[in-house]
Amino acid sequence: MTGSDAPLIEVEGLEAWYGKRRILSGVDFRVEPGEIRVIMGGSGSGKSTLLRHILGLHRPSRGSIRVFGTDITRASARELQAVRKRLGVSFQGGALLTSLSVGDNVALPLREHHAELDENQIRIMSRMKLEVVNLGGFHDLMPSQLSGGMVKRAALARAIVMDPRLLFFDEPSAGLDPVVSAELDELILRLRDALRMTIVVVTHELESAFKIADTITILDQGQVLMTDTVDAVRRSDNERIQDLLNRRPREVVVDADAYLRRLTEEDA
Amino acid sequence: MAVAQALAALGRGTLQSLAGVGYAGMLLLESLWFAVAGWRGGQPVRPAAIVAEMRRIGVDALPIVSLLALTIGIMLGIQFIAAMKEFGAQSQVVIAVAKSVTREFGALITAILVAGRSGSALAARIGSMTVSQEVDALAVIGIEPVRYLVAPALIAMLLMLPVLTVFADAVAILGAALYSAPQLGVTVQAYLLQTMSLLSPGDLWQGIGKSAVFAVLITLIGCSTGFSVSGGAEGVGRATTRAVVLSICYIIIADMIFSFFLNR
Numbered sequence: 001m002t003g004s005d006a007p008l009i010e011v012e013g014l015e016a017w018y019g020k021r022r023i024l025s026g027v028d029f030r031v032e033p034g035e036i037r038v039i040m041g042g043s044g045s046g047k048s049t050l051l052r053h054i055l056g057l058h059r060p061s062r063g064s065i066r067v068f069g070t071d072i073t074r075a076s077a078r079e080l081q082a083v084r085k086r087l088g089v090s091f092q093g094g095a096l097l098t099s100l101s102v103g104d105n106v107a108l109p110l111r112e113h114h115a116e117l118d119e120n121q122i123r124i125m126s127r128m129k130l131e132v133v134n135l136g137g138f139h140d141l142m143p144s145q146l147s148g149g150m151v152k153r154a155a156l157a158r159a160i161v162m163d164p165r166l167l168f169f170d171e172p173s174a175g176l177d178p179v180v181s182a183e184l185d186e187l188i189l190r191l192r193d194a195l196r197m198t199i200v201v202v203t204h205e206l207e208s209a210f211k212i213a214d215t216i217t218i219l220d221q222g223q224v225l226m227t228d229t230v231d232a233v234r235r236s237d238n239e240r241i242q243d244l245l246n247r248r249p250r251e252v253v254v255d256a257d258a259y260l261r262r263l264t265e266e267d268a
Numbered sequence: 269m270a271v272a273q274a275l276a277a278l279g280r281g282t283l284q285s286l287a288g289v290g291y292a293g294m295l296l297l298e299s300l301w302f303a304v305a306g307w308r309g310g311q312p313v314r315p316a317a318i319v320a321e322m323r324r325i326g327v328d329a330l331p332i333v334s335l336l337a338l339t340i341g342i343m344l345g346i347q348f349i350a351a352m353k354e355f356g357a358q359s360q361v362v363i364a365v366a367k368s369v370t371r372e373f374g375a376l377i378t379a380i381l382v383a384g385r386s387g388s389a390l391a392a393r394i395g396s397m398t399v400s401q402e403v404d405a406l407a408v409i410g411i412e413p414v415r416y417l418v419a420p421a422l423i424a425m426l427l428m429l430p431v432l433t434v435f436a437d438a439v440a441i442l443g444a445a446l447y448s449a450p451q452l453g454v455t456v457q458a459y460l461l462q463t464m465s466l467l468s469p470g471d472l473w474q475g476i477g478k479s480a481v482f483a484v485l486i487t488l489i490g491c492s493t494g495f496s497v498s499g500g501a502e503g504v505g506r507a508t509t510r511a512v513v514l515s516i517c518y519i520i521i522a523d524m525i526f527s528f529f530l531n532r
Contacts, residue, residue, distance in 0.1 A: 055408050077412075078309060084410040095405035097397075109409045113310070158409075 006069060007032050008166050008198050009054060014063035016049050023049045024222045036192055036199045038209040041219035042244060047202050050219065051170060055089060056080050085113055087166040088159030092174055094151035096143040096158070103139025106130060106158045113162065129157040133187060149180035160191065167191065169201045173208050181205070185212050206245060218244065292488040299419040302412065311412050317420035325386045326428030333378055337436035340377055341443025344368065349451050358452055365444040366463045367471055374437035375475040376523055379482035382429060383515035387490040390421055391511035394494025395504040403495070422487045429483040430476045437475060478526050482519050489515045
C-alpha cells in the first residue's frame, strides 16, 4: 500500500463546510513521494482547511482522504494514530507548548511514542534536530523567549524529530522578515535533500513558493485551479492564476440577486 | 414573528446546553477510559502529570483554604452562639458547628475556592492552547488532547478535592473552637474532643462524597469551556469567566440536591 511509487496523499472529491458556507468543493489532490508540493491561494481560498482535513483535524462532509494509503476519514483512532506518527507538522504560529522548554517540546513526540529510549538518547536525538534547524544550544529556553523565526524553526525541529516521511509546513514565512523567511526556504530544501522527506507547504508567498516548489497546487474559492510544475504555473493563461501571480486585485462580479438576498434576509 | 423568534432562540439555547452536557460527558468517559486502559493503546496517563496537577490543585491551595476555612469556622461559631443564646442552648454550638461544617460548609467552601483557582486555570490554559493551535499540535503528534490535558486534571482533582475538604473541615472546626470555647467556658481541647465524640463517619462521608462530585463538575466545566474557545485572547477571557460562574452554579445546585437526598 505504501510502496515507493504510491502517492503519499490522495484526496478525492473533498467537500467541506463551515456552517452554511462551503469552503471546499470537489477537491482532488495527490502528492507523490519525494516532491515538495506548495499549496497556494489567497486568503479564504480554503488552503488551511484542506491542510486541516489532511491532518485529520476535521471530518469532511464528503470525499475521501488517503494518507500513506489509509483512508483517514474512516480510520479508527488507532489507525489515525499510526498515520500521525509518520508525519510531522509545523503550524503557522509554531504551536510550541508554552509550558515546556524548547528542548522538551522537541523531545515530546519521542517521549510519548518511544518509551524504550532512555533520557540520554532522547536528549541527543532532540538536540541533533535542533542543530539541523540552527538552534543548537537553545534547548533550555522557553518558547516565549524566542523570536518569531526561532519559534518556527523550533516547531520544525519538533516536526522532524521522529524522522517523518511526510512533513507539513503551514505558512513558513508568515510574519517573518525576508531574510529569515529565505533562510527557512533553504532549510526546507535541505530537509528534502538530506532526509528525503516529502514536504507539503501551505503559503501565499509567491517568491518562496517558486523557490522551493517542485509542483504547485493553486486553490481558489475552494476549488483546485491547477496542479502543475512551477514553470507551467507561471505560463498558465488562467486569468485568476495570473491575478494571483501579478498581485492584481480581484474583479468582484456582483450578482444582483444574491446581493439583495444578503442585504434583506434575516438569517442569510 | 416575535414569538417564533423567541421559541427559536429557546430551542437553540436548549440544544446548545444539551450539546455542552453531552460534550462534558464525553470528556468524562474518555478521561476515565484513558486512565484505565490508555496505556494499552499507547496513550498512558502519566503519573508525573497527575502529581504536577495535584500540586497545583491541592498543595498550592492549602494556604488560602486554611485561611477561609478558619474564618468560616469563627463566623459559624459567632452566629451559632448568638442564635443559641436566645434559647439558652449555647452548649449545642458544638454539634451544630460540627455537623454543618463536615456535611456542608467544608465541601462547599473548598469547591468554590478550587473552582475559582483551578477551574478557571484549566479553562484559561486549555483555551489559550486551543487558540494557539497547541491542541491541534498535540493531536497531530499523536497525543490525544483529552488524555494529556483532561485526564490528569480529573484524577488529580478527584484525589485532592476530598483531601482539601477534610482539611478544611478540621481547620473550620478549630476556628469555631477558638472563638466558642472561651464563650462556653471550656478549653479548646475539650471542645475539640467533644466534637470528635459527636461526629459520626457518615457526617464526614457526606462532605467527601459531595466533594468528589464537585471535583468532576469543576474539571469538566473548566476543560470543556476551554476546548470550545474561539476568538483569540478575548475568547479565553470569556471562557475563564464562564467556567468559574458555571462551576459555582452547578456546585451549589448539586449541593442542594445532595443535601436533600442525604438528609431526608
